Amino acid sequence: MTKRVLLAKPRGYCAGVDRAVVTVEKALETYGAPVYVRKEIVHNKHVVETLTERGAIFVDEADEVPEGALVVFSAHGVSPAVHEEAASRQLRTIDATCPLVTKVHQEAKRFARDDYDILLIGHEGHEEVEGTAGEAPEHVQLVDTAEDAAKVTVRDPSKVVWLSQTTLSVDETMVRVNQLKGRFPELQDPPSDDICYATQNRQVAVKAMAPECDLVIVVGSQNSSNSKRLVEVALQAGANASYLVDYAREVDEAWLDGVETVGVTSGASVPDILVMDVLSWLADRGYGEVQEVTTANEKVAFALPRELRKALKDNDLQDSVR
Ligand code: 10D
Ligand code: SF4
Numbered sequence: 001m002t003k004r005v006l007l008a009k010p011r012g013y014c015a016g017v018d019r020a021v022v023t024v025e026k027a028l029e030t031y032g033a034p035v036y037v038r039k040e041i042v043h044n045k046h047v048v049e050t051l052t053e054r055g056a057i058f059v060d061e062a063d064e065v066p067e068g069a070l071v072v073f074s075a076h077g078v079s080p081a082v083h084e085e086a087a088s089r090q091l092r093t094i095d096a097t098c099p100l101v102t103k104v105h106q107e108a109k110r111f112a113r114d115d116y117d118i119l120l121i122g123h124e125g126h127e128e129v130e131g132t133a134g135e136a137p138e139h140v141q142l143v144d145t146a147e148d149a150a151k152v153t154v155r156d157p158s159k160v161v162w163l164s165q166t167t168l169s170v171d172e173t174m175v176r177v178n179q180l181k182g183r184f185p186e187l188q189d190p191p192s193d194d195i196c197y198a199t200q201n202r203q204v205a206v207k208a209m210a211p212e213c214d215l216v217i218v219v220g221s222q223n224s225s226n227s228k229r230l231v232e233v234a235l236q237a238g239a240n241a242s243y244l245v246d247y248a249r250e251v252d253e254a255w256l257d258g259v260e261t262v263g264v265t266s267g268a269s270v271p272d273i274l275v276m277d278v279l280s281w282l283a284d285r286g287y288g289e290v291q292e293v294t295t296a297n298e299k300v301a302f303a304l305p306r307e308l309r310k311a312l313k314d315n316d317l318q319d320s321v322r
Contacts, residue, residue, distance in 0.1 A: 001260055002260060002289075003259075003260055003261075003262075003286045003287045003288075003289070004260070004261055004262075004287065004289040004290070004291065005261075005262050005263075005264055005279065005282055005287050005289065005290045005291070006209040006212060006213060006261060006262070006263045006264070006290075006291055006292075006293050007263075007264050007265075007275075007279070007290050007291065007292045007293065008202070008205040008206055008208075008209055008263065008264065008265035008292075008293055008295075009205060009292050009293065009294040009295070009296075010198070010201045010202060010205055010295075010296055010297075010298050011202060011205065011264075011265045011266045011270075011272075011275065012266045012267075012268070012270050012271070012272045012275060013268065013269070013270070013271065013272070014098075014196070014197075014198030014199075014268040014298075014300070015098075015198070015298075015300040015301050015302050016075050016098025016099065016100060016101070016196075016198070016268075016302065017042045017075060017098075017268055017269050018301075018302075019075075019096065019098070019301075019302045019303075019304060019305075020041050020042055020074065020075035020096040020098065021041060021042065021047060021051070022304065023041075023072060023094060023096040023304060023305055023308055024037060024041050024051050024056055024072055024096070025051070025054070026304065026308055026312065027070065027072060027094055027308065028051075028054055028055050028056065030308070030311050030312065030315060031070055031311075032055075033054070033055025033056070034055055034056070034057045034069070035055065035056050035057070035070055035071075035072060036056075036057050036058075036059055036064075036065045036069055036070060036071040036072070037051070037056050037057070037058050037059070037071065037072045037074065038059060038060075038061065038062055038065075038071055038072070038073050038074060038078065038082070039058070039059075039060065039073075039074040039076065039127055040058060040074060040223070041056075041058075041072065041074050041075060041096065042074070042075050042076075042224075042268075042269035043076075043220075043221050043223045043224035043225070043227075043267075043269050044220070044221050044224065044246075044267075044269040044270055044271070045221050045246050046246065046247075046270075046271060046274055047269065047271065059071075061085075062082060062085045062086045062089065062091060063085065063089070065086075065089065065091055067089050067090055067091070068090050068091070068092070069091060069092070070091070070092045070093075070094070071086060071091050071092070071093055071094075072093075072094045072095075072096050073093065073094070073095045073096055073097060074096060074097075074127065075096050075097060075098045075101070076097070076098075076101065076126075076127040076128040076131060077097040077098070077101040077102065077105060077127070077128055077131035077132065078095070078097065078131045078134075079130060079131045079132075079133070079134020079135060080134060080135065081134055082131075082134075093307070094305050094307045094308050095305055095307070096305055097131070098166070098196075098302070099302050100166055100196045100197075101128060101131070101132070101166055103192075103194075104132050104163055104164075104165075104166065104190075104194050105131065105132055105135050107163055107190055107191060107194070108120070108132050108133075108135040108136050108139075108140060108163060109135050109136060111136075111139065111161050111163075112135070112136030112138070112139040112140070114159075115139075115159065116139065116159050116160060116161050116188075117139060117141070117154040117155055117156070117159065117160045117161075118136065118139050118140045118141070118160075118161055118162075118163055119141055119143050119152060119154075119160060119161070119162045119163070119180060119187070120132060120133055120140050120141065120142050120143065120162075120163050120164065120165075121143050121144075121162055121163070121164040121165065121168065121173055121176050121177070122142060122143075122144065122164060122165030122168065123144055123165065123168075123225060124142060124144045126165060126225060128165050128166065128167070128225075129142060129165050132163070132165075143162075143176060143180065146176070146179060149176055149179045149180050149183070150179070150183075152180075154184065157184045157185075157186055158186045160184050160186065160187050160188065161187070161188040161189075161190065162177055162180060162187055162188070162189065162190065163190050163194055164190070164194040164195060165194070165195075165225065166194055166195060166196040166199060167195070167196070167199045167225040167226035167229065167268070168195055168199070168225070168229065169203065169229045169232060169233060170195055170199075170200055170203055171233075171236070172232075173195060177189075197298070197300060198226075198268045198298070198300075199226050199229070199268065201295065201296045201298060202226065202230060202265065202267070202268065203229065203230065203233045204295045204296065205265065205293060205294075205295045205296070206218075206230050206233050206234050206237065206263070206265050207233060207237040208293055208295050209263045209265075209293040210233070210234045210235075210237035210238050210239040210242075210263060211237060211238035211239075212261050212263075213234070213238075213239045213240070213261050213262065213263035214239070214240045214241070214258070214259040214260055214261055214262070215239065215240065215241045215242070215243075215255055215256070215259045215261075215262050215263070216230075216231070216234035216235075216239040216241070216242040216243075216262070216263035216264070216265065217242075217243060217245060217251060217255075217262060217263070217264050217265075217278060218230045218231050218234065218242060218243070218244045218245070218265055218266065218267065219244075219245060219246070219264070219265070219266035219267070219270050219274050219275050219278055220244055220245075220246070220266055220267030220269065220270050221244075221246055221267075221269070221270075222244065222246075224267045224268075224269050224270075226267050226268050226269070227244060227266070227267025227268075227269070227270065228244060230242075230244075230265055230267060231243065231244050234263065234265075239263060241255065243255065245278070246274070247274065247277065248274075248277040248278045248280070248281035249281075251278065251281055251282075253285070256285060256287075262282060262287055264278055264279065264282075
């Protein structure tokens with residue numbers, strides 16, 4: 001039996017996650033602890049635990065933040081109501097919403113202004129869809145399940161558009177869109193892809209390696225939508241088994257019974273150190289040969305949030321006159 005590992009590339013951190021995590025780190029350096037963060041900055045246990053150790057305080061809502069304190073909004077985005085709540089409590093805010101989530105917010109606002117019915121495909125209860133829907137609650141209806149798509153009603157079938165969460169399965173979303181188009185033939189597509197480049201690229205990479213894999217290990221947290229989708233995509237693309245783990249210690253030895261090829265990948269919110277830990281866990285069990293399966297080279301990077309850039313610049317100026 002030749003044991004080997006296929007390692008997907010791209011995997012792990014996307015540009016929006018990197019920006020959000022660096023935002024909290026720089027906020028801690030610039031303003032000192034505590035820095036409050038509304039919701040998990042990204043959906044990863046390790047990231048949240050590490051930032052907590054450095055002085056970040058994660059809260060569920062802005063009303064848990066003391067008046068006048070500094071709060072960072074997570075990468076998944078917030079609705080205007082959350083901005084209003086923060087302003088009414090005189091909170092200082094840094095918005096770490098990923099620019100690609102903001103793009104979907106802008107689309108929602110634009111179609112609402114033109115009085116469209118907006119069918120937002122996404123997962124009920126996920127922070128991102130709560131933020132996007134909150135931009136235009138009177139115009140947006142969430143479509144999660146096939147049942148939702150079969151039941152949703154619109155005011156004027158010639159004025160309907162679909163938008164989506166950024167981290168969905170590309171294939172499943174198209175199934176949902178086609179179902180909706182069966183009911184509303186004039187349903188308009190978003191002006192550009194809402195499922196972001198990082199989500200798409202990670203799914204393409206896992207699809208390329210999955211047919212050769214007896215097992216695919218996806219590193220990521222249970223509340224991470226894009227990480228969970230990678231498990232589903234791996235199984236649909238032909239992997240015999242696939243599991244989501246936060247840490248190497250969660251990999252079950254029994255999963256390796258009769259396994260020759262193990263695929264490894266990680267969600268967009270996962271630091272690569274956690275993937276390296278899984279690789280060394282596998283190497284200790286005879287899976288030391290690692291081949292990278294590369295389907296794209298990503299070069300996307302986003303500037304830090306404006307509020308933070310300004311503070312960092314002011315700091316530099318102060319340092320230079322000292
Ligand atoms: O659950 P999720 O996939 O939306 O979020 P996660 O924090 O795991 O990954 C980054 C994706 C973001 C911030 C939404 F675009
Ligand atoms: Fe932005 Fe996409 Fe990353 Fe979400 S997954 S933070 S939309 S780049």
